[in-house]
Amino acid sequence: xxxxxxxxxxxxxxxxxxxxxxxxxxxxxxxxxxxxxxxxxxxxxxxxxxxxxxxxxxxxxxxxxxxxxxxxxxxxxxxxxxxxxxxxxxxxxxxxxxxxxxxxxxxxxxxxxxxxxxxxxxxxxxxxxxxxxxxxxxxxxxxxxxxxxxxxxxxxxxxxxxxxxxxxxxxxxxxxxxxxxxxxxxxxxxxxxxxxxxxxxxxxxxxxxxxxxxxxxxxxxxxxxxxxxxxxxxxxxxxxxxxxxxxxxxxxxxxxxxxxxxxxxxxxxxxxxxxxxxxxxxxxxxxxxxxxxxxxxxxxxxxxxxxxxxxxxxxxxxxxxxxxxxxxxxxxxxxxxxxxxxxxxxxxxxxxxxxxx
Numbered sequence: 001x002x003x004x005x006x007x008x009x010x011x012x013x014x015x016x017x018x019x020x021x022x023x024x025x026x027x028x029x030x031x032x033x034x035x036x037x038x039x040x041x042x043x044x045x046x047x048x049x050x051x052x053x054x055x056x057x058x059x060x061x062x063x064x065x066x067x068x069x070x071x072x073x074x075x076x077x078x079x080x081x082x083x084x085x086x087x088x089x090x091x092x093x094x095x096x097x098x099x100x101x102x103x104x105x106x107x108x109x110x111x112x113x114x115x116x117x118x119x120x121x122x123x124x125x126x127x128x129x130x131x132x133x134x135x136x137x138x139x140x141x142x143x144x145x146x147x148x149x150x151x152x153x154x155x156x157x158x159x160x161x162x163x164x165x166x167x168x169x170x171x172x173x174x175x176x177x178x179x180x181x182x183x184x185x186x187x188x189x190x191x192x193x194x195x196x197x198x199x200x201x202x203x204x205x206x207x208x209x210x211x212x213x214x215x216x217x218x219x220x221x222x223x224x225x226x227x228x229x230x231x232x233x234x235x236x237x238x239x240x241x242x243x244x245x246x247x248x249x250x251x252x253x254x255x256x257x258x259x260x261x262x263x264x265x266x267x268x269x270x271x272x273x274x275x276x277x278x279x280x281x282x283x284x285x286x287x288x289x290x291x292x293x294x295x296x297x298x299x300x301x302x303x304x305x306x307x308x309x310x311x312x313x314x315x316x317x318x319x320x321x322x323x324x325x326x327x328x329x330x331x332x333x334x335x336x337x338x339x340x341x342x343x344x345x346x347x348x349x350x351x352x353x354x355x356x357x
Contacts, residue, residue, distance in 0.1 A: 148349025
């Protein structure tokens with residue numbers, strides 16, 4: 001348990017979620033969706049990249065130019081992508097290697113995950129207090145991606161005790177920064193503590209909490225899920241995301257993804273979040289399906305044409321559905337998954353839970 005997290009916050013969190021969490025809190029170790037997999041280790045080679053250059057902070061700005069955060073300045077986006085190449089590469093490379101362990105049993109790939117993350121941990125990479133909001137966003141996306149990658153390989157048997165110690169300490173330190181940022185802004189209902197950034201933070205902290213067996217962080221992640229699902233309207237709309245004008249459909253999908261991933265982490269620990277608040281998450285799913293069929297639904301609601309073209313979906317757009325249809329079959333979602341070029345997305349660690357291996 002992190003001594004910097006107020007004990008009262010932990011006590012309140014555990015008491016408020018006691019009906020849900022009693023079985024998992026009693027466990028010796030929080031579980032991930034990949035813990036029950038039986039992977040046959042192989043000698044399949046893996047070309048592990050050298051770690052990217054590390055820094056403790058990121059002084060980076062966003063790239064939207066309007067009040068709705070919907071119009072992109074391409075030069076600013078290019079500058080942002082260049083400035084965040086290193087943490088993005090760490091997330092991408094560790095997720096790719098973790099998936100090579102899952103799909104090929106490659107010991108070399110699992111070793112690569114440990115090598116990359118241990119190097120980052122020893123450098124205290126991106127664990128500082130970020131000078132900009134965009135820096136905080138990158139910090140939590142990084143934590144989400146690398147924590148899930150670690151969970152995929154933690155039972156591979158290739159990591160050394162020192163590597164595990166270093167990595168888990170690093171996860172805890174970055175999770176501190178993520179929770180501190182969100183908790184400092186929750187007082188403002190119009191802040192980024194109440195939109196998709198909160199849900200991505202929840203995924204990051206919950207995954208890190210499972211890795212470190214920090215139940216207070218796991219609870220914080222579930223509270224973030226609740227914060228998102230409680231905002232879903234009867235028609236499935238997330239008001240903060242509908243306010244994104246031409247990117248409203250994109251951001252509904254982008255908000256849905258971490259909510260589904262948190263629900264999957266909870267399921268691995270015997271907690272049913274899909275039924276929370278009378279199954280409100282399904283209303284959001286149904287709205288997103290309708291929007292993917294016909295983006296004009298969102299164009300009519302916002303008065304702006306959407307930037308997603310029907311039938312052309314990225315892994316970030318549709319990868320969440322892989323986990324969802326395993327529990328709630330949907331011929332339409334299954335068809336889109338089959339047509340998608342990829343279902344991977346580095347910010348949730350590569351292949352989503354439930355992906356065929």
